[in-house]
Structures are given as structure tokens and as C-alpha cells.
Amino acid sequence: MADFQTSTHQAKWIFKPEELVGKYKAANQRAIQTLEKVCTESCFISHCKLADDVLIRAMSLTGYLRLTVYLFYYFLADKHSRPKPISIEEEQFMRVFYENKLQEVCKNFHFPHKVQATALIYFKRFYLQWSVMQHHPKNIMLTCIYEACKIEENHVLAEELGKGISQDHQMILNNEMIVYQAWILEFDLIVYAPYRSIEGFIDDMGEFCGINDDRLQILQLLHAAKMEVDKIMLTDAPLLFPPGQVWFAIQASSRSSSEFGH
Known part of the structure; x- marks a missing residue:
């Protein structure tokens, strides 16, 4: 293994505390903005379908006026029922919970500590870019373990890993490239642990x-x-x-x- 001082781990993946906080905040805000946009669009379509029965008279209005009526109906009916986004602190609790689960899975499979450490660092790096509101930590946790096994040459089949924890192995494979893609891990796959x-x-x-x-x-x-x-x-x-x-x-x-x- 290369020297840590000349590694990409040292150059790109060691942060100052304020940088780390900034990354968590940015990931949380990106997720909230994305989910609000998706929710608004999907809920609006759903409400439009329901509103056809309640607001049938709006059919006689012009397109713009009908849209205004639907928007009014949507915001009036739904503004108190929308779920609140997860806070940064709540995201941290979820990450730590699944990091504990990651260690448990590795111990149950008797993986060496280098596999556990690599998977855990992959998991941490992933959630510097993404929020738990966008990708479920359970799925990412299992995919990180699978990828760490390959990188650390402790080969295990996705089917075997999925079967051992009663999960569909296809989910692990489906998330593999999401975790691997360059803008998340940037293919810096060699990591160092204590x-x-x-x-x-x-x-x-x-x-x-x-x-x-x-x-x-x-x-x-x-x-x-x-x-x-x-x-x-x-x-x-x-x-x-x-x-x-x-x-x-x-x-x-x-x-x-x-x-x-x-």
C-alpha cells in the first residue's frame, strides 16, 4: 500500500471541522430542495386529479385561471400535512445508527477489520455528498460492505451477502455504481484506517x-x-x-x- 502522506486520502479526504459541517449542511439543503420540487410536482398532479371532482367548474376557466385554482386548492389543503424534512442532527443520528449496523454485519460475516474500516469510510464519504433523504442508509451500507470486500480482496458474492442478512442482493448491485461514480468517491478507493x-x-x-x-x-x-x-x-x-x-x-x-x- 502506498504511503499515506502521498495518498489521495490525505490530499482530498481529510477536512477541517468547519469544512465538514459545511458539507453536511450543503447535502441536507440540496436534498430538501430536490424533494420539495419532486413533492410539489407529484402532489400537484395528484391534487389536480382529485380536484377535478371538487372543482369541476374550473374546467370552464382558461388554462391560467384553472392552474391558479388548483394551486390555491393544493396549498390550502396540504400546507399543514406535508412531512417536515430531516434536520442535519437527525441525519447524523441515522448515519451513526447504520454505521453501528455496518460493524455488526461485518462481525457476523467475520470480515477482517480492514474490510469493516474501508466500508465505513466509503459510507461516510458517500453522505458528504448525499442525504439520507435521497438514499436509504441501509442500502448504501450493504453496498459499501460489498465494495469494500472487493477492494480489500475478501471476495464475497452479492447473493451470499444478501442471503446472510435477508436482503435482496439485486439492491446491492443496483446501488454499486451510485456509490462508485466519480463525483462521490472520485474512485479514490484505497483508504487508510488506524x-x-x-x-x-x-x-x-x-x-x-x-x-x-x-x-x-x-x-x-x-x-x-x-x-x-x-x-x-x-x-x-x-x-x-x-x-x-x-x-x-x-x-x-x-x-x-x-x-x-x-
Whole structure:
């Protein structure tokens, strides 16, 4: 794998906090504008059909006057019944919920952490451009897992993945190019996660402390460290900091907690 410092991950996918907030706001606003337009058009057509019975006399009016009557009928009848769009905060709750589900699916399939991390980062990048109001997170989550398996050479059939979670595999395939298309992921498919830093650190610590022969202890340390990274991967940290810094932050936090506890 190429060096992180020269990667597109470092160059294009690490943001400042205000940039990240701006992207979430922009995606939310684009979705609201799109859905309002679609809803207005579809609801207007529906109301026009219903209004033919209620406003039959409008048929004798000119086209413009008839349109005015229909618009008045639509806004009068529907302005209080339209669903409110999802807020940025509500979108965040939904994303985190399905990020947790993504981790659960990967664990149930016994996928390696590199697959889980890649899928999670794809999922996060996708929703920098799209809103959950436009693409259901469950569908995108499963497609990201499928694509991560291919990129990380942990091959699994879409049929097998769909069957394992009682979902139609065709949905996964239908969303594949939506996630792949250049303006979302920009085909920057190689990603970096803190798990590699953990493995290197545990190996170095094992040599330094002389516990390389105690394989069980090393595995316990590795498992505990990965559990901590799993938690922080559910935050915006992977979009704000390089993976090495994320791991160092976890170490510093663990040391502080240990010192405070003593």
C-alpha cells in the first residue's frame, strides 16, 4: 500500500471541522430542495386529479385561471400535512445508527477489520455528498460492505451477502455504481484506517516488553485496542484526522483514564 502522506486520502479526504459541517449542511439543503420540487410536482398532479371532482367548474376557466385554482386548492389543503424534512442532527443520528449496523454485519460475516474500516469510510464519504433523504442508509451500507470486500480482496458474492442478512442482493448491485461514480468517491478507493497502526504498535510493544512469546496476551491487547478504534470510527474522526493521529489520541486517552483511575 502506498504511503499515506502521498495518498489521495490525505490530499482530498481529510477536512477541517468547519469544512465538514459545511458539507453536511450543503447535502441536507440540496436534498430538501430536490424533494420539495419532486413533492410539489407529484402532489400537484395528484391534487389536480382529485380536484377535478371538487372543482369541476374550473374546467370552464382558461388554462391560467384553472392552474391558479388548483394551486390555491393544493396549498390550502396540504400546507399543514406535508412531512417536515430531516434536520442535519437527525441525519447524523441515522448515519451513526447504520454505521453501528455496518460493524455488526461485518462481525457476523467475520470480515477482517480492514474490510469493516474501508466500508465505513466509503459510507461516510458517500453522505458528504448525499442525504439520507435521497438514499436509504441501509442500502448504501450493504453496498459499501460489498465494495469494500472487493477492494480489500475478501471476495464475497452479492447473493451470499444478501442471503446472510435477508436482503435482496439485486439492491446491492443496483446501488454499486451510485456509490462508485466519480463525483462521490472520485474512485479514490484505497483508504487508510488506524487498525494498521495498532498492529504495528502492538508488535513493537511486544518486542520491547519481551512478551512476543505470550501470544494470548498479545491477542488480548490487540482485541482491546481494536475495540477502542471501533468506537472512534463511529465519529467524524476518520474524516478529520490521519489514522495515525487517531490511534495516538486513543493511546493518550487511555493513559489519562488510567492515571485518573489510580
